Amino acid sequence: MLRETSPVDEKVNFGFIILISSVAALGGFLFGYDSGCINGAIDALQKAFGASNLGSGFNVASMLLGCAAGAFMAGGIADKFGRRAALFAAAIMFGLSAFGSGIANDSLTFIIFRLIGGFAVGAASIISPAYISEVAPAAYRGRLSSLQQMAIVLGLFIAFLSNWLIARAAGGASQEFWMGYDAWRWMFWVELIPVGLFFLGLFLIPESPRYLIATGREKKAKDIMHRIAPDKNTGQKVADIRKTVNRERKPKFSDLINETTRKLHPVVWVGLAIAALQQLVGINVVFYYGAVLWKAAGFTEGDALMINVIGGIINVVSTVVAIGLVDKWGRKPLLLTGSAGMAIFLGALAVIFGTAGVSETGDLQLTGPAGMAALICANLYIVCFGISWGPVMWVMLGEMFPNRIRGAALAVAGLCQWGTNFTVTMTFPILLGTIGLGGAYGLYAAFALISFFVVKAIVRETKGLTLEEMENG
Numbered sequence: 001m002l003r004e005t006s007p008v009d010e011k012v013n014f015g016f017i018i019l020i021s022s023v024a025a026l027g028g029f030l031f032g033y034d035s036g037c038i039n040g041a042i043d044a045l046q047k048a049f050g051a052s053n054l055g056s057g058f059n060v061a062s063m064l065l066g067c068a069a070g071a072f073m074a075g076g077i078a079d080k081f082g083r084r085a086a087l088f089a090a091a092i093m094f095g096l097s098a099f100g101s102g103i104a105n106d107s108l109t110f111i112i113f114r115l116i117g118g119f120a121v122g123a124a125s126i127i128s129p130a131y132i133s134e135v136a137p138a139a140y141r142g143r144l145s146s147l148q149q150m151a152i153v154l155g156l157f158i159a160f161l162s163n164w165l166i167a168r169a170a171g172g173a174s175q176e177f178w179m180g181y182d183a184w185r186w187m188f189w190v191e192l193i194p195v196g197l198f199f200l201g202l203f204l205i206p207e208s209p210r211y212l213i214a215t216g217r218e219k220k221a222k223d224i225m226h227r228i229a230p231d232k233n234t235g236q237k238v239a240d241i242r243k244t245v246n247r248e249r250k251p252k253f254s255d256l257i258n259e260t261t262r263k264l265h266p267v268v269w270v271g272l273a274i275a276a277l278q279q280l281v282g283i284n285v286v287f288y289y290g291a292v293l294w295k296a297a298g299f300t301e302g303d304a305l306m307i308n309v310i311g312g313i314i315n316v317v318s319t320v321v322a323i324g325l326v327d328k329w330g331r332k333p334l335l336l337t338g339s340a341g342m343a344i345f346l347g348a349l350a351v352i353f354g355t356a357g358v359s360e361t362g363d364l365q366l367t368g369p370a371g372m373a374a375l376i377c378a379n380l381y382i383v384c385f386g387i388s389w390g391p392v393m394w395v396m397l398g399e400m401f402p403n404r405i406r407g408a409a410l411a412v413a414g415l416c417q418w419g420t421n422f423t424v425t426m427t428f429p430i431l432l433g434t435i436g437l438g439g440a441y442g443l444y445a446a447f448a449l450i451s452f453f454v455v456k457a458i459v460r461e462t463k464g465l466t467l468e469e470m471e472n473g
Contacts, residue, residue, distance in 0.1 A: 012229045017136065020228075023201035024131045024455060025151040027124035028086060029194055030094050032155020033184065034063070034117050036287055037187050039163060039308055044173035044184035049107045061426040062111040066118020068127070068418035072411055074126035082215075083208040084133040088125060091199040093120035098191035101182075122418065134208040135228060149391050153319045155194075156287060156311030162190050165303035255405045256412065268409050270458050271397055274335075275417040277451040278393045281342050282423055282444030283385050285428050286378070299371070307375065311382050318386025331396050332461040338388020339452035345381040346445035349374060354438025389451075393417075396459075 038045075038060055046058055077084040097117025103112035129148045167173045170183035176182040209228075212221035258265045294304035325334060352374045402411040431440040 005391070013227060017228060020135055020205040021132050021147055023198070023205050024087065024135075025127045025147040026194060026198040026201060027090060027128035028151035029155040029196060030091075030191070031121045031124050031128075032152040032157075033159045033191055033194060034094065034097065034121050034155075035284075036156040036312075036314040037158030037191060038063075038114075038164065040159060040333065041163070041173055041184035041187050044182065045110070047174055048105075048184070049110065052089075057235075058426060059107055059110060059114070061422050063114040063118035063121065064422035064425060065416055066115040067122035068118075068415050068422065070119035070122025070124075071126050071414040071418055072122070074123040075130075075411065077123070078127050078130065078211075079214075082211050083127055083134070084202060084205065086127050087131065088202055090120040090123045090127065090197070091202060092125075092196060093117065094198070095192060098188050102185040102188040105256045123415075125413070131208055134210040135224075136427055137204075149319055149323070150316075153316045153386075153390075157309070157316050158194075159191075160305070160308040160312040163187050164302075164309050166190070167305050168302055183309060236246060242463075247412070255408050265405060265409075267400055267402070268405070268412065269402060270460075271409055271413040272416050273454055274393050274396060274459065275413045277421045277447060277454060278389045279417060279420040279424050280444070280447035281339075281385065281389065282346070282424060282428075282441070283382075283449070285427055285440070285444070286382065307378075311379060314379050314382050315386045315390070319391055320382050322387045322391045326392060326395060330461050332455060332459055333393050334392050335386045335396075335455045335459065336452060338384045338392075339448055339455060341384030342389075343445055343448035343452060345377045345384065346441055346448050348377045349381070350438050350442035351444050352377065352438075353436065353441055356438075400460075452457070 042060060044321040049059070074086065077089075081089075093116050097113050097120060100113030101110055101117065104113060132148060163173075166177060166183050166186050170177040173182075173184045173187070175183055177186050206227075207220075207222045209225045212218070212224070256265055256268050257263065294307050299307065320332065352370055356370060397410060397413050428440060431443070435443075
């Protein structure tokens with residue numbers, strides 16, 4: 001076991017630690033931005049490519065297939081080539097995706113570049129937090145690791161803000177903007193700015209000492225560790241890491257089978273359940289289709305994009321609250337509270353949208369009070385998700401699996417989460433065209449209610465428990 005030191009015992013180079021953690025967290029920022037930037041471009045893409053509802057759904061959801069592949073393969077890539085090299089590769093793929101998505105003139109080209117971006121998103125979602133946890137001193141690891149989640153929601157917010165500003169300046173996402181190109185293209189190209197910062201920043205950070213020790217470069221690892229925490233215990237820390245590395249082996253999926261019952265380990269089923277339910281409550285319909293959703297509810301494109309910005313701010317604030325509460329309230333109470341709140345507000349949205357009038361063109365017509373009620377309920381739904389299932393699901397997946405199955409279990413749970421994300425994202429345009437907003441939100445409300453009873457029945461509180469206690473309890 002690695003020895004941990006307290007802040008009093010360990011001297012650290014805070015400036016250097018903040019630099020390397022912030023650069024790595026830019027991978028999370030791009031994760032959030034790449035996920036959110038398509039929000040304001042969906043209708044414009046459908047017009048530009050002449051896509052059907054099914055085609056429009058795949059234009060949005062295609063990235064998530066890349067995400068699943070990237071998350072599934074990222075660990076092996078980082079172990080073979082190094083964390084820093086893998087982050088460089090992700091930065092290049094982010095840039096290719098942002099530029100290529102903006103120059104696409106048909107759905108196939110667009111989908112190819114979104115798949116590339118999705119692979120980068122999936123890889124960054126695994127490698128960035130792993131890198132931060134490996135370079136951060138033990139006493140500060142939790143707070144520094146929280147930079148990743150904050151970076152993701154900030155990326156979403158900046159994407160929403162950028163979309164709104166561009167569409168407002170151009171007069172609409174389909175209208176001509178700078179240099180004769182449509183506004184929706186610039187929504188993707190703006191991402192090249194943080195991509196450039198991420199790529200250049202990677203030249204300033206070192207390789208993970210843990211990876212260096214695993215590949216026999218202990219002197220270089222010791223130099224980096226001494227720069228991070230210049231104390232007399234560096235040699236002992238290197239020895240501790242060497243012992244851990246020597247005991248490790250690559251995870252195998254056969255590890256997920258309980259040796260006694262010969263069935264899938266119960267804790268893996270729990271992980272799969274919470275990974276899937278985080279998406280089945282429909283949160284990414286708001287993040288990916290927010291502009292389409294609110295336009296379908298009768299708002300103008302400009303108003304719909306502004307609503308996205310407000311939702312992004314609320315999501316950031318809610319995440320800050322969750323980070324402060326997760327170690328005080330516990331994981332399970334936050335999940336239960338979030339599930340109950342989401343079920344209530346999604347149910348209210350289903351009623352509001354289901355009883356709204358319809359115009360001659362088929363669009364919903366919300367009266368003043370109904371429109372305001374829908375806005376309030378939608379934002380309260382985001383609050384409930386942001387303080388619970390958004391960050392807490394990832395916290396639990398990182399804690400709940402015993403050491404011997406963690407690698408394989410995380411790969412399977414991550415694949416399930418991204419796969420469910422793809423399914424929900426792909427089906428929303430179809431639901432919108434068949435059962436309407438009311439029916440779609442009624443379905444998400446049902447899953448929110450189911451999530452409450454699933455958590456109550458099978459999820460154990462992980463706060464304060466060791467992995468052995470969770471495995472044997």
